Amino acid sequence: DAxxxxxxxxxxxxxxxxxxxxCSPKSGHDTVSWYQxxxxxxxxxxxxxxxxxxxxxxxxxxxxxGHQFPNYSSELNVNALLLGDSALYxxxxxxxxxxxxxxxGPGTRLTVT
Amino acid sequence: xQSVTQPDIHITVxxxxxxxxxxxxxxxxxxxxxxxxxxxxxxxQLLLKYFSGDTLVQGIKGFExxxxxxxxxxxxxxPSVHWSDAAEYFCAVLGGATNKLIFGTGTLLAVQP
Numbered sequence: 504d505a506x507x508x509x510x511x512x513x514x515x516x517x518x519x520x521x522x523x524x525x526c527s528p529k530s531g532h533d534t535v536s537w538y539q540x541x542x543x544x545x546x547x548x549x550x551x552x553x554x555x556x557x558x559x560x561x562x563x564x565x566x567x568x569g570h571q572f573p574n575y576s577s578e579l580n581v582n583a584l585l586l587g588d589s590a591l592y593x594x595x596x597x598x599x600x601x602x603x604x605x606x607x608g609p610g611t612r613l614t615v616t
Numbered sequence: 617x618q619s620v621t622q623p624d625i626h627i628t629v630x631x632x633x634x635x636x637x638x639x640x641x642x643x644x645x646x647x648x649x650x651x652x653x654x655x656x657x658x659x660x661q662l663l664l665k666y667f668s669g670d671t672l673v674q675g676i677k678g679f680e681x682x683x684x685x686x687x688x689x690x691x692x693x694x695p696s697v698h699w700s701d702a703a704e705y706f707c708a709v710l711g712g713a714t715n716k717l718i719f720g721t722g723t724l725l726a727v728q729p
Contacts, residue, residue, distance in 0.1 A: 607660040
């Protein structure tokens, strides 16, 4: 049973560019959450998707957007990249009926130059 | 607002010594509390969780944590540390009406031979 997978592993982008990160949830999970972990910090909640809709959002600008597909996989898009967007982006999946068991993927390391 | 504080940024212990990592939370109702571990280049792995009941909870890898409501604390302990325990440890609380995890800034554990 595959756990949460994320792609790509690493990514280097230039300021102003756009980036798309991908997440496949653990088998059977229907809810995907995205977190940003800056260097030396704990993960910060970006948003959560359930039934292909954004259900809740953290304190992140509209440059951060997402999508969830019918197979529950998800994408995180960031537009107009800033240097401060450099971070590890983590995806977590869970069942809607059991949010207490969130399984994390290995993350995507984004570097903005 | 809900928050988590991990007062110790960095801790060094000798292999075989006991370990206690501190975590304080701010939350109005009964909190759902978690400890995660993150090894370099890895995602977050759940060590243990507390929802209710017995205030001493057992987790994986020989870790345990004690919930103390009077002190708003949820400290992580291990009686004998192994070199493989070197990693970063995050305490988190689950938002009540939401399913987002709120993390502390983490404690980096180094283990001396």
